[in-house]
Amino acid sequence: MSYPYELYRGSSVGIALADSLDALISSNEITPQLAIRIMERYDKAVCDVLQKQVKAKATFKGRLHTYRNCDDVWSFYLRKCTLKMEGGEQVPVEKLKIIACKHPDAADLTKGQKTPSKNADKDKE
Amino acid sequence: MSNSDGRLIHTGLAFQTRPQPTVYRSIIDEVIGSLKPDFDEFGVGEDVLLTLQQKWESRVHASRAADFSDSQASASSNPHAAQYNGIGSVAASGGVSRTGSPNIHRTNSPTIPNSRGASRTNSVGNVTNAYTRTSSSSFSNPPVKAEPIDRSLPAVGNPPSVGGMSRTNHASYNPSLQGLPSISLPPLSNMGAVPPLSSYPQNMNALNAYGANRGVPGYGVPPGGMTDNRNVLMLNRGAAPYGAGAAGSSASQVKMPQVDGTWDEEEGDEEGSVSLRKRQWLVQRYPWMAEARLANVDTSQHATFDIIPQVDGPSSSTPPVPPLNTLPPLNLPPVSSGTGIVRAGGPPPLTLPPLNLPSMNTPPMGNKILHPSLLIKPPPEEDVKPSLGGGSNSSFARNPNVPAQPSEDINSDLDDTDDDEGPQEQPGSDPDADVTYCTYDKVTRVKTRWKVVFRDGMVHANGKDYLFGRCTGEFDW
Structure with missing residues (x-):
């Protein structure tokens, strides 16, 4: 299933593409409309490739500083967390922001679960 | 392995287990491969497509978020990558192997992008030169200045496990893909030197023909239309906000709406x-x-909008408007209705009533529709009185000879920004914070214990990218 989110435009490869398109637009080699089309192609491609080719597993552990859920988009702000990759590689991260859109196969836990209400925004001081 | 700071020291094994280069290569290839119809539709040549690919790859390399040094090996084992080995290896491996530069990916020297850009430029130029040059020059005297050798790299003569080092021990580069023309490179006399790429026109020509036959985008391009305006930009990761773009979506594709939530670096509870x-x-x-x-946007949608006049005076960008009683009388026929609201096609006659109207109640609106409230509601008394600096700053009552003063009617105490409390730290406002983009399968909480299941994630942490297909998280709030 394809879910062409625009989420991954903020990744390294997405920013690299956007900057490249920006340079081409500045030199009048492509139009902004074509650049938009290219970004849409990128949205689809990155989702497909991630689904098909990336099978690695990872684990996050850390202290949750702030969480937020709005329009099925979760935002987590972690402090002093550790990303443990499948091969045993551990990556300590001081501050980490996680932006997560809803997966098409995600279970709907809005009913009967102890999940925070929508638009919950909590800051822990 | 960890150092004294507890940070992980990347080992060779750790690098090999990271799949970013292959994945990024696949993303680039898939996007570039799918863009041919779009470029045809927009009437843009394939040379621009090739330029885009080169710029994109250069920037991905320059970001150093992924280590492409081991992608050469994976490219040979990955059928997808091998499919585009001819052109795809320009970034993943070919750029290294063609130039012979041993320190493209691993060094922190600022010459990396330049050396890479130069090599890529030359490789592109090779394609062009392949049509003009008839004989290849010898490699006996490299004219290119030698690049500094990265001290962090193994010695030059070490076994070629990294990047283009493999070319040291091979006189020719023979991709494993059958049918791909071999690239015969002259032997390198100095690993620190970039060989003259003018010695490869036949190889590039063969590659070009091969790629054109297989339909690889960017191949078979006429030499005249090829441009390479690369300027490698070193992206400062911290300077680039990690926001997913909301712009750019069109109605042509069915998308799951991503209305909000990916941009949380600033306060904004409202959607x-x-x-x-x-x-x-x-x-x-x-x-x-x-x-x-x-x-x-269809501009016709805006054609039906009525223009509501600004009743509280012109903005600071518009010149001050003198009151009508200071204007010379207009020689216009009287209007029977006296309302001043007459507009229906044709050249707009000036139907402002002559000066028999209450002068302060009628702002000059030109040929725009006048709002009835202007004729009914008189302005406050203090606005009517012309002031000479010390009184009201209303633009309606301002003397045209007095320069416009910044109005404080709006920017008053009501617009206090509560700066007394000092700047508040917003979540995610730290540009140096690392970021993860992913999708979630499950998010549960029991008291302050959170458990999440993520999928398809791209993590950028400590200057490196990590990818995962599935991730579980346990957080304490």
């Missing part, structure tokens, strides 16, 4: 506020996104 801030950033960074969006 419109977040979206607005996101668009503002995108417009600021990529103005073409806004231009394209505006161009797609």
Whole structure:
């Protein structure tokens, strides 16, 4: 299933593409409309490739500083967390922001679960 | 392995287990491969497509988020990567192997992008030169200045496990893919030197023909139309906000709406506020996104909008308007209705009533529709009185000979920004914070214990990218 989110435009490869398109637009080699089309192609491609080719597993552990859920988009702000990759590689991260859109196969836990209400925004001081 | 700071020291094994280069290569290939119809539709040549691919790859390399040094080996084992080995290896492996530069990916020297850009430029130029040059020059005297050798790399003569080092021990580069023309490279006399790429025109010509036959984008391009305006930009990761773009979506594709939530670096609980801030950033960074969006808007939708006059005076950008009683009388026929609201096609006659109307109640609106409230509701008394600096700053009552003063009627105490409390730290406002983009399967909480299941994630942490297909998280709030 394809879910062409625009989420991954903020990744390294997405920013690299956007900057490249920006340079081409500045030199009048492509139009902004074509650049938009290219970004849409990128949205689809990155989702497909991630689904098909990336099978690695990872684990996050850390202290949750702030969480937020709005329009099925979760935002987590972690402090002093550790990303443990499948091969045993551990990556300590001081501050980490996680932006997560809803997966098409995600279970709907809005009913009967102890999940925070929508638009919950909590800051822990 | 960890150092004294507890940070992980990447070992060779750790690098080999990271799949970013292959995945990024696949993303680039898939996007570039799918763009041919779009470029044809927009009437853009394939040389621009090749330029885009080169710029994209250069920037991905320059970001150093992924280590492409081991992608050469994976490219040979990956059928997809091998399919585009001819052109795809320009970034993943070919750029290294063609130039022979041993320190393209691993060094922190600022010459990396330049050396890479130069080599890529030369490789592109090779394609062009392949049509003009008839004989290849010898490699006996490399004219290119030798690059500094990265001290962090193994010695030159070490076994070639990294990048283009393999070319040291091989006189020719023979990709494993059958049918791909071999690239015969002259032997390197100095690993620190970049060989003259003018010695490869036949190879590039053969590659070009091969790629054109297989339909690989970017091959078979006429030499005259090829441009390479690369300028490798070193992206400062901290300077680039990690926001998913909201602009750029069109109605042509069915998408799951991503209305909000990916832009949380600023305060904005309201949906419109977040979206607005996101668009503002995108417009600021990529103005073409806004231009394209505006161009797609049907302008006829705006044709029916009535223009509501600004009743509280002109903005600071407009010149001050003198009161009508200071204007010379207009020689216009009297209007029977006296309302001043007459507009129906044709050249707009000036139907402002002559000066028999209450002068202060009628702002000059030109040929725009006058709002009835202007004729009914008189302005406050203090606004009517012309002031000479010390009184009201209302633009209606301002003497035209007095320069416009910044009005404090609006920017008053009501607009206090509560700066007394000092700047508040917003979540995610730290540009140096690392970021993860992913999708979630499950998010549960028991008291302050959170358990999440993520999928399809791209993590950028400590300057490196990590990818995962599935991730579980346990957080304590």
